[in-house]
Amino acid sequence: MGAFLAAAIGFPTVVFTAALTVVVLFWLLVALGAADAHGHAHAHLNSRAHSDGWGLGGVPVTLAFSLFVAVGWLVSYCASVLLVPSGPVGILVGSVVLIGTVYVSWQATKLFVRPLHRLFPDEHGPSRLDFVGLTCTIRTGRVDAGFGQAEVRSADGSAAVVQVRQPDGDLAQGALGSGSTGLLYAYDETGEFFWVAPYDSALDPRTGPGTTG
Structure with a gap:
């Protein structure tokens, strides 16, 4: 020993x-x-x-x-x-x-x-960028360039509350309020929030009036 x-x-x-x-x-x-x-x-x-x-x-x-x-x-x-x-x-x-x-x-x-x-198969962890292109439900009374939150559901069905912003120049085209549907179209890594725009399902080519089943 x-x-x-x-x-x-x-x-x-x-x-x-x-x-x-x-x-x-x-x-x-x-x-x-x-x-x-x-x-x-x-x-x-x-x-x-x-x-x-x-x-x-x-x-x-x-x-x-x-x-x-x-x-x-x-x-x-x-x-x-x-x-x-x-x-x-x-x-x-x-x-x-x-x-x-x-x-x-x-x-x-x-x-x-x-x-x-x-x-150890290759797996990618969840990323906020995965939310870009998804629709969300606004959870605050207003959304502007400095304030706003929304709930978004990922592809696996899980929900997340994210920070959202709407450029002041877009407010005249459609204000977002609690319960309205928005489209997350970009992510700001510096501010850690998503840019959101009003979403109209009638304008979506996948679900609009011109869609054939």
């Missing part, structure tokens, strides 16, 4: 031992529900994109990093026991082992995550 601990906390294995401790604690928190293995949807998608860019098959970074650390610890431990002597020479040999371990672990991780990619 003493030899095992000496190798685990000795150089260079101690580098991966510290990382492995963090990984184990993280997955324990995930198991207890105190942490999210994927994180927020947007962050998760970005982490997958980044891992794909590093040649890790597009799996979540948390999984890829955990595999990298686990493989690195095992390789580093075995190499330390077999190759790294004690004394000053051991530091030099240990440094070479550390560099080699990082490379071997990286290549092994890329190999291991390839078959795991099918478990």
